[in-house]
Amino acid sequence: MERFANLRKVIQLRRVGPVGFAAVLDIVLGVYAAAMRPPEDQLAGRRAIMRNHATYPDFTCLLAEAPGPPDGPEPAEIVGFAYGFHGAPGQWWHDVVRRALEDLSGAPASEDWFGDALEIAEVHVLPGHQSRGVGRRMLHEICAGRRERTAVLSTHDAPTAARHLYRDVGFEDLMTRFTFPGGYEDYVIAGARLPLAGAAPA
Structure with missing residues (x-):
């Protein structure tokens, strides 16, 4: 348990913009592949x-990094992002889910x-590095100081650790059993009021 606590302490969050994100795109794609295990032929599309996401307004990215040895040549390892x-209108995900929620709950919602x-x-x-608070820290940090009224996201409609985390920090289900056009898996569209409820983890 003490070993896990020490690992949690050394992982640092580093914020990067579009240029910094592009520089580590292949690395974060590897993190995505390890975490999500998608079919190999989907990675080029992802x-x-x-x-493309990095070109959207007010893009920001957090990199969770485990530092290398203090006296060693190894650089920090990106273990999460x-x-x-x-x-905004014209973004595929935004247009699809906004239209679907309007059909379900009305234009005001x-x-x-x-x-x-x-x-x-x-x-x-x-x-x-999962189940050690890294995802929770990134969620709080990426929402901190944002001027938007809400934060929204999609996740698999299943009792996963990710869905539990989102609920725990204040996200509520806006739509369940939602299937994106051309897809086959069920998703939850979730939203939270900003700032997020509860204090950010240390």
Whole structure:
């Protein structure tokens, strides 16, 4: 237990913008692949999506890094990442989910949640560093200081650790059993009021 506490302390969060994100895109794609285990043939498409996301308004990314040995040549290892941006018309995810919520709950609800939203597109941690508070820290930090009214995201509609985490920090289900166009898996569209409820973890 003490070993896990020490690991949690040494992992640092570093914020980067579009240029810094592009420089580590292949590394974060590897973190995504390890965490999500998608089919190999989907990774090229995911890489293109991530690169495009970095062009969206107010894009910001957090890198969770485990430092190398103090006296060694090894650089810090990226063990997790999270990024988001300001949602706006013309963005595929934004348009799809906003229209769906309007059909389900009406225009006022859709405007309330998506009219001024931070859209959190990705939150991933390497399997060996999961369940140690890294994802929770990144969630709080990426939402801290944002001017948007809400934060919104999608996650698999299943009792996963990620869904439990989102609920724990204040996200509520806006739509369940939601299938994206051309997809087949069920997702939850979730939203939270900003600032997030509760204090950020140390």
